[in-house]
Amino acid sequence: MPHTDTPETQRANRRFMQRAMTVPLLDRETEFELARRWREDGDDQALHQLTCAYMRLVISLATRFRNYGLPYGDLVQEGNVGLMQAAARFEPERGVRFSTYATWWIRAAIQDYVLRNWSIVRTGTTAAHKSLFFNLRRLRALIDSGTRQTLRQEDRIFIAKRLGVGVDDVESMDARLMAGDRSLNAMLSDGTSDDNATEWQDMLPCDRPQPDEEVMEQHDGAYRSRWIAEALGKLNERELLIIRERRLRDEALTLETLGTQLGISKERVRQIEHLALKKMRTALLEKVPDPEAAGLLG
Structure with missing residues (x-):
């Protein structure tokens, strides 16, 4: 369900963005020195200066995920978590700029937040699911400009090859994204009368055995x-x-293994097994006319 920022929150977000955009960017040498002071000396002021300089990067990436219906302020805060993680792991001696390194961490933090909060049901649990979640709508628009409600089989195959995932994964994620969350207590009727009120959960099938079936199975099993x-x-x-x-x-022994234990050949074990089963069948026929139909012999 989409979340809406209050007017006060929207104003606070704008003020935050305006302040963040006024902080000057850092050159390579300054980045290196600030990262060294934070990593080696635990200098909080160096960490603050390093992260504030790239807060605009968090804002830029958070803006790309606004269409998922989550509060913009929360997206920015999650991006800040990713920025802090990047600062903690940044190794400037590798020759990579901090902005390049931090982009991956910020995006990963925001994407994880979106996946956890877009729906009450966990959406992306594998790399394939995550790739589909963030790219399926774009590829859908590329295929049919959003004019069709369902994907054709050739469309699913195209998307699966484009993203390197299975066709079944495409079909499952497409169905998941096209149908929003629904409360089990949502009314299917108009609800004008208590006698006619039907909730969605009342229509869900139950796969469990009925009480009479359970009693019968226990009786027969005994x-x-x-x-x-x-x-x-x-x-x-x-x-x-x-x-x-x-x-x-659960794991039957082989004829050869039993033959070794009993000091006889595996062929003799097979013969004894056959005779034993014949004895059991004869005994069961005295009790039940058709032991196989009763689930006693297979």
């Missing part, structure tokens, strides 16, 4: 467990061991 236990009781010790290791484990 019977199945008892029948299988009785069938296992028909096996001798070696047959029971093979069935447990081959059929009742």
